[in-house]
Amino acid sequence: MDGDARSFRIALTADAYVNPPPGGVDGLAVLDEAGWGVMQLPDPAYPAEMTGRILADIAEQVQEFRRHGYDIVLVGQGGGITAALAEVGVPAPDQVIPANPAELRQFLGARPEPRVIRPGGRPG
């Protein structure tokens, strides 16, 4: 891997799984342990206009990852991300709304290997 340790796996992750409330599921910890990158979705308390702009920026970045074959999933409620992805022609990712860490681990563990082409034509 030329010293590059990336996983080619990214979870679009609802805020409540990045900053879990007391008793909530610490999705960030599970995703870290499983080697997934995280793209955090906006705090649902943000005003709609602000959320729309953040989601549009996230969708553009997801489009770039998808173009290269990275695996993208959605963890938690999307809060408008699937509509923002559709705007840039990206289909809705597979989704899990885990009630506990084990459910999230199981979902991540069942994902297929991503098929990535890296710069220079090297496989991921």
Added chain:
Amino acid sequence: MSVAFVAHCLLNQNSKTDGGARCPGVYSPAVEVLRAKGWRIEQMPCPELAFTGLNRFWAVREQYDTPAHRRHCQRLAAGVADAISLRAERGEDIVLIGIEGSPSMGVCVTSSDPLRGGRPEWPDGAPELTSGEGIFIEELRLELERRGIGFPRVAGMTHPLPGHDEEAEKASLGSVLDNG
């Protein structure tokens, strides 16, 4: 509440320039410190990924310092500034966590080489590190100034720098978080 606005790649190493990902996904040392101290995490966008994509070359500040890239950073910085403004109005404690040595996200150390360009042939270890902010951080500072909001205190993650010491990096981050 205390909120850390973190560089995108601290939660997603997949966004790094090819060859630069230190770990599969989350850069755990930063998250460990934030969690241990009870800080909320807010991820900022990666300005380089959205502009030059996954196949970008390693670059220095001068290569990103173009009007079009500045406009791109201004658009992204406005979104971050919206969130910072909202939290600042509520009196929340805010820290910005950047990546030292980055042409975009450096907070105290960036990379610079006015002669770099063309076919990439420069030797590894070329002396590109220099004091200063990356371009996105600079644009965020300007956007917050325009809104009359003070720039948050900053912490720079040092793992891309030569001589990196993870414990020192964590201690330094912890110290910035504690000094509110």
